[in-house]
Amino acid sequence: MNNYSVRFVGIEKICTAGLDGQAQIHDLETSKKLIDLKGHESGLNHCSVSESNPNLITTSSKDGSIRIWDCRNNRANILCVNTQHRQE
Numbered sequence: 001m002n003n004y005s006v007r008f009v010g011i012e013k014i015c016t017a018g019l020d021g022q023a024q025i026h027d028l029e030t031s032k033k034l035i036d037l038k039g040h041e042s043g044l045n046h047c048s049v050s051e052s053n054p055n056l057i058t059t060s061s062k063d064g065s066i067r068i069w070d071c072r073n074n075r076a077n078i079l080c081v082n083t084q085h086r087q088e
């Protein structure tokens with residue numbers, strides 16, 4: 001993965017967002033991939049982690065879509081998909 005954005009998830013993990021359209025969460029100590037955040041149609045340009053709840057992660061794509069993920073229990077569930085930022 002060619003990383004484009006990297007953010008800390010608490011103190012034990014990081015979230016990476018890549019130009020390949022995927023985001024992933026990795027364990028910092030082992031470097032092991034824990035979760036794949038798949039679903040965007042284009043490359044990602046940003047990921048962000050909620051300061052108040054590190055289980056909530058947002059990703060934004062070059063296609064204009066934004067996704068909010070709930071990553072509890074090492075699983076990724078999409079809470080919200082916003083495509084209103086797409087250019088027509």
